[in-house]
Amino acid sequence: MDAGRHxxxxxxxxxxxxxxxxxxxxxxxxxxxxxxxxxxxxxxGCGECVEACPITVPNEFDLGLMPRKAIYRAFPQAVPSSFAISKRGTPPCTAGCPIHQNAQGYIALIGKGRYDEALEVILRENPLPSICGRVCTHPCMENCSRGKVDEPVNIPALKRFATEHSNNWTIKPPAKERKEKIAIVGSGPGGLMCAHVLRQKGYKPTIFESAKTAGGMLTVGIPSFRLPREKIAEDIQRLVKSGIEIKTGVTIGKDVTLEKLRKDYAAVFLAIGTHIERKLNVKGEDFKGVWGGIEFLRQVNAKGTAKIGKKVVVIGGGNSALDAARTARRCGAEVQIVYRRSRAEMPADPREIIEAEAEEIELTFLATPAEILGDEKSAVKGLKCVRMKLGEADASGRAVPVPISNSTFEIACDSVIVTIGQSADMETLGDKLGLQTTRLNTFEVNELTGETSLPGVFAGGDCVTGPDVVVNAMFGGKKAAISIDRYLRKRNLEKGREQEGPFRSLYEVDIEGVLMQKSIPAPVIEMKKRLKSFDEVHTGYTEEQAIAEAERCLQCGICCDCEQCVAACKREAIDHSMLPRDEVVNVGSVVVASGFEEFDPTSMGCFGGGRFLNVLTGLQFERLLAASGPTKGHVYRASDNCVPKSIVWVQCVGSRGEGGNDYCSRFCCMNAIKGAMLALEHEPSIEKLYMFYTDIRAFGKGFEEFVERAKQDKRIEFIRARPSKIVEDTESHDLTIFVETNGKSRKLTTDMVVLSTGAIPSESTKRLAEILKIDVKQDGFFATRDLSTTLIESTRSGVFVCGGSVGPEIIPEAVAQASGAASLAISYLSEESRLPEPEPVPEITDLDGPPRVGVFVCHCGANIGGTVDVEELAKEAALLPDVVYSGDELFACAQSSQRHIQEIIQEHNINRVVVAACTPRTHEPVYRAALAEIGLNPYLFEMANIRDQCTWVHAKDKQGAQIRARDQIRMAVARARQLVPLHSGKVPVEKRVLVVGGGISGVEAALAVARRGLPVELVESASELGGLLAKNQLNSLYPKGESAPEEMFRRVQALKLAGVEVHTNSTIQSISGFLGNFEVMIERAPTEHGGSTLKRIKCGAVILATGAGVYDPTGRFGYGEYKNVVTNLELERKFAEEEDIKIEGLSDKPQTAAFILCVGSRGDAGNPGCSSYCCPTTIKQALQLREQGIDVVVFYQDMRTVDAGMEELYREARGAGVLFIRVESHSQIQVRGESRAERIEAFDSLLGETVSLPVDLVVLAVGMIPREPQTTELQSLFKIPRGSDGFLLERHPELGPVETTADGVFICGTLQGPKGIAAATAQATAAAGKASISVGRDYVVLEPAIAEVNKALCRACSTCVDICPYHAISIQQENGNSFAMVTAAQCKGCGTCAAWCPTGAIRSNHFTDTQIGAMVDAVLEELSV
Amino acid sequence: MSISEKHTAHNGDPQGVLVIGGGIAGIQAALDIADSGYRAYLVEKTTSLGGRMAQLDKTFPTIDCSI
Structure with missing residues (x-):
């Protein structure tokens, strides 16, 4: 995580x-x-925003096991620690709304019961929510993604609900006032919206309304059972309060001229609506009882009723027709609607049509009036109609109705209401001052801006669009308001306005897996009541209904822009308006480490992945085990939150030919076994674990031993079988595994199943390959230049690949590849690109006076906080002497916590820092760096490891742990008070690298160092370079079969070209010095020209690559006795020497060959671990023999073809007829014969019987063992420890695979452990990179926490010289006096010498007696009280 | 401030190495480049570093904490 601060x-x-x-x-x-x-x-990173956010989505980091908010941090220790917001873009509802009302936002807030906030969100875009919640046609619902599942969310009902359940009824005044006055003609939705938007911008709008009541068509044309008058009044009143003036009863054109308005106001907006009704133009239209729809509604709305007949026919199909019909029904009439097209073409809101039908209004389609029939008193008595049929579509896309001849019919009625459209009242407006109008008698305007042909005069709403719905009129008003503002501020009116108005979202929401749940219908009043009164039909949702309906929202945009986080964030850190940006950088090369993804087991239906609650993927199970994960480290079943009694693992899900992937995913076997062991540790109540596998592939260093440990635990049962299916009990959610073992069908019921899901190429691999112009392999991972010898060079020069993007990897390999790729990548950069060393922060030197100690106690999530009371610890620590601050941190190592700690240190002038958290081994450097960043000497820091040493080991004794943690903190504070600043020294670096070993690893390492432009020398004990790849050793390489000597020759040539100095026939005689300044003596073997010679080489770093040896199988399986029993290496030499394999003593061509694997590996003498190279080599050799027509049998225990391309080759070998026989152990294999091996007998553990086969050749795949005496020599020369397997030990098995405990000394290749060539070259390049870092610097910074000798007390007894494990102490003479001297660069500060010194002359300067004494006193303090 | 602006202001516009992916391999590569004294541009698709390894609880065979 240092990458975040470098x-x-x-x-x-x-x-x-x-x-x-x-x-x-x-x-x-x-x-x-x-x-x-x-x-x-x-x-x-305080997380206040998370509390405020109403959006919950599955957490990708926990693989959906836990929810997260739209504003989130992937995990507490994330780098950077800043939160982020997930946005998918404008949701379809908002996009479809002409005024972009943020529906998702208020729906989310309603769902959380936050009605005030919901209304606040509504009011941001919409000043008329009570109105829109009732009569808006809601284009948002047409776009609603939920509609694709079942039904759209009932958005209007929710909006209305918010208006009725919130007290938050204010429109905020504008932030800034402006002096300009604007005249708005018409108080309908268009005029009101325009006034509101202008008012919010600070203008002073005045609305002129000719009627007595404001509201325009809302008041006149919409019946109160749909929109109660008081609701209109409320919405308008709120606007008036915000500073909008409304003058009713003023008709522009009559009372005030348009010209005067233009003169008196800075701008004019015309929203006069369409109040002139169109006529039918048929005979009889002037009879009594013929009404215009608006005329009728106006009268009812004004007077409460109208004199209408008993039988009414309404003509038209729009919303007005339905309003008129439903109003007439309430006036006591029987009502019939006559419409000339069919139902599908009706422009009215479909919901209104359903309501009308419910109110028993008859609908007659495809009929048009031909004549209104009247009686003698000129009163309506009927309607003559003509039947219609639908013809071609017109310009609007609707089918044109065509009359059917001779189809007239009559409808008896006494009233006819005509609602076939309206137009604007241009006449009353009077002098239009040259305003352009259209053919349809509407104003002609710029569509984008609403400008009319007169400067400063804008128009919108129905008088521009023709009769339309409320929200479109509001859009016209909003558009004009934006234009007026721009016009008055003299800005371009058109620029950047394409995004206004409705549009379609650019993305599709995945609706797979969404549970069906239909919309909750809005409650309505009883029909009886409905038909007798003008009471509002809909009564609105209850709270319960509203929340349930709100929860149906699919949260398409993820973040809903409700901006609750903005309000919650005290740091004003949130900015929803941020836009993407492009960075253009100049780079010399590219390293691609784009990773892999987990195989999705849903596609393999038979195991129930993604379907059954208690079936998890490997990574999901990993999250369960994590202390910071969804269950805080507990293994709980999703179905009942109980600890399972048994768990079944199924290996190879999505790997090795299953689920479409041929390759082996490599990490899953080990990961599953690790998971099993941790599960038992976390949940001791688990009784049984079953591991279903094909082969256990424990191929890496230390893996075999790890598996053996697991096998010791009787609770884990390994079963070599592959389940055929898994079935879930729908009630208990237990799982039944169907499996065939040893030819018998078996059923096994378990509580939980973990599918060991493999790796697949990440989704970005293909796209990246296209951008980078590099190849991908058939399996979808990045291709490398040459599969057998490199894992890091892509198919394009200057582009390197590493880690999981190349194929499934284990961590140490990925790390080595990354370091290797980095090194090769740097070789493309010029020396000028080197950056200057950063200037250190000036150090705070004022440390006088009593120490000021700051204590920070870390919860480490539940790791510490779950066992002890961290806050209590912090409180107690505050009382310790000199402690000026004490507090707790959730994760003290998180970037945000580090910053917080720095702030506290500065605020309280803290000069000694104690962190009570985890281990200083990994985390001390993190805190020291944080101190250095603010100028505090990093040695004024002390750590108390209250996790590893307390809460982890005493998890079951919480009380005891609390006491112990308190003691540890008290000790740490006591020592901290005694700490003094220490300062590092510097020594110059010898810019040269020495490589020891001239095999493939050494040569590759030397080449990589040379590519960095650094001098490099190579020492090889043989007379020629090449090691195992030299002539007559290996013949060809797996998986591609390249010639080994040719590959080597190419590299040796390159080495010569690069000017690498090569010392053959030479070995290391001695080494002295330290990182940056080694002095190595090499001894050249005697030649015919003379004796051995010595040469001194000064270098800054050393790479060791002397390779491994192979196990000598003499005495086993007839080796050494029978000539036809050979090792695999000997067979390789035969391939090199002979065209066709010949067997000594056998005249004919051999008929059959048998391979025995793991001879001298996996605990069978030799290497306790897996030698990993032998399975792939065997497959390669078996195929070579098959090509010569020889039958091949392979006796194996686990087939470990894990290297790239090898699983595929294994399959090829089976296809080519190679017989694979699985044996339990070597004791079950016998090789028999007289003078040569003739028969091989073995117990086939899969068949369960003994097989006996004739054999002409037996090949022993021998294990790799440490090469001797070289390894022992290197161990003692360089002081590098060896592992239990005898190979040299790396610094860290996962994160430091090529470093050693000796600074400046690196290891690579098979010296570190068995491996194939590609893995060895990756390590070699990594070691070269690390060595180059060491010698690339001008200086080595020396560790100041070391031992010091007080010359006056030293008696030069040499005890320390002998005891020092790092050879850092020597006896020096000065003025005739002898005393011990510590070489600072070699001292590790371990303190051993200080402890042994009989006179107390040596002190370890960061662990002085005073400091340790203070700790001892502190821990005893409580006891003495 | 964009990256190029930032660097031009400080120390010209030196060439660096582009590292794609902020998982364990990408972090290791970027750190090695940076420790060698060169600029690494570490490009990560998600909101934070860590990749798959950060999701693991412990790593085999050491059973060390992953973070």
């Missing part, structure tokens, strides 16, 4: 490469940086 790393998160141009050494990369919507530098 000054030379520019970290770009939420980012993707979009293009790469140029060539190796000079690429230009464009990176799209997507917004986090949280300012990284301002966010302190």
């Amino acid at each position: 000054p030379n790393i520019d970290l770009l998160t939420c980012s993707e490469l979009t293009s790469l141009s140029g060539k190796a050494g000079n690429f230009t990369a464009t990176i799209r940086v997507n917004p986090r919507y949280v300012k990284q530098n301002d966010c302190v």
